[in-house]
Amino acid sequence: MKYYLDEDLSPKIAEILQQGGIDAVSAHVAGMLQASDLEQLEFASSQKRCFVTRNRNDFIRLTVQFFNESRPHFGVLIIPYSYPGDRFSLIADAIRKYDSGHTEGMSSYSIDFL
Template sequence: MKLYLDENLSPRLAVLLRGRGIDAASTHEVGNAGLDDRAQLRYAAREGRVLVTANIVDFVALAEEAVAANAAHAGIVLIPATFRLDEFGVLADAIERVAWRYPAGIADIVLVLSRQDPA
């Protein structure tokens, strides 16, 4: 699974994930800081990357729009408010579980990140 971290996540998280063998890029690293959410999702889809974000409201709406328009995306992982965005190790652990559970990706699926590995 290839990941694309939204602008609200630190590029440090992408570095940490790459250190764990996960293909991760951040909005900041690829020069997309400041693009609107729709453009971020389009970029992720073009690159075949699952978009990871804490911006739940906007990206749920965009996922619903994509379904209505029969438009594909590479998947979205939502980070709920139960996570602090500066808990890099905790976030990396949870994201890593998703990446290894779905190595082929989650095209057109929206997942909510969990602190615990589901049974």
């Protein structure tokens, strides 16, 4: 599975994932800082990437919108606030474990929580 990390997550998390062989890109590196939530999800979808964020409410709403409009969507993975934002390795390890249990990727329009 390929991942696109929202700007609310440190780009260091994507770097750690990449070092472990996981295809992950951050909004910071992709030049998508300050893009709207809609633009972020559109970008992730255009790259066939699961969108990873802490922003639960907005991306649940956008996922419903994408479903209703039959727009491409490759899943949203929510990182709960119980994962401290400055614990980059902890978050990366959790994503890595999630990835190993989802070798076929996420279903279209699915939302999951770490």
